Amino acid sequence: MAESPLIFDRSLIRARRRRALALGPATFLLDRVADDLADRLAAVLRRFGFALDLATPNDAVRVALARLGSVDRIVSADFMPPSGKTPPPLFVAADVEALPFREATFDLIVSALALQFVNDLPGTLVQIRRALKPDGLFLAALIGGDTLNELRQSFAAAESEIEGGISPRIAPFADLRDLGALLQRAGFTLPVTDSDRVTVRYDTVFSLMHDLRRMGATNALLDRRRSPLRRATLVRMAEIYAQRFSDDDGRLRATFEIVWLSGWVPHPSQQQPLKPGSAKGRLADALGVREISTGEKAG
Secondary structure: OOOOOOOEOHHHHHHHHHHHHHHOOOOHHHHHHHHHHHHHHHOOOOOEEEEEEEOOOEOHHHHHHHHHOOEEEEEEEEOOOOEOOOOOOOEEEOEOOEOOOOOOOEEEEEEEOOHHHOOOHHHHHHHHHHHEEEEEEEEEEEEOOOOOHHHHHHHHHHHHHHHOOOOOOOOOOOOHHHHHHHHHHOOOEEEEEEEEEEEEEEOOHHHHHHHHHHOOOOOOEOOOOOOOOOHHHHHHHHHHHHHHOEOOOOOEEEEEEEEEEEEEOOOOOOOOOOOOOOOOOOHHHHHOOOOOOOOOOOO
């Protein structure tokens, strides 16, 4: 089996997370996602005995689940304890790409804005599915492919103009359709994917870049340019961003796409598709229309 290509510098991601914590993390996006995650779980009318919060950088998901009241016990797992006011009662130091849990351990696994930085996402999804009990639920939010498209376009235009070429600066996040296929490949049933776009407005592009540092979300690509960014390029990028992506009041738009994915571990109690030919009624009768045979022209 071919190894997955290495896209992200995982050691640099850890360093950027620690820097964000020292700067004072920007949590507005995580807080929104945590609330949305709790709302989605509220629609699932069941209790979860044992849940895993996988690699969420702060305590927002655990706090939201505690308010929801349908999860009995929660363990957090990441390379460092999540930040926030409420330390996890149970914490496991673990690499999200090499989970240390036994098969069929959890009833629920959730993750918020972390799995987009995994090099081997298909392999991680398989590990998540194995760690879930039969009829266990996986629910996660990832950064999607349209995130920061304004910043990507502005940097590309500025580098082409000033330096005669472009370098990778914004991560190639997963596409919505690809994630649905990955869930099925990993063995999940009833897979669901959807996306939500959040537009945040800033006074300057430098305020956006400061927030990205406080999220630990600056460039961690292995193929990133190692030489310092030229001042002329940075200034031109800011000019292009303001020209193309400002509102009437002069403030700048920044798009964050949140991709949601969920799936269940197979279990006999789940809904199953009917076998071909087992229908007891005709679609034409249900719709109240006349059935037209093959070759017959519609009147």
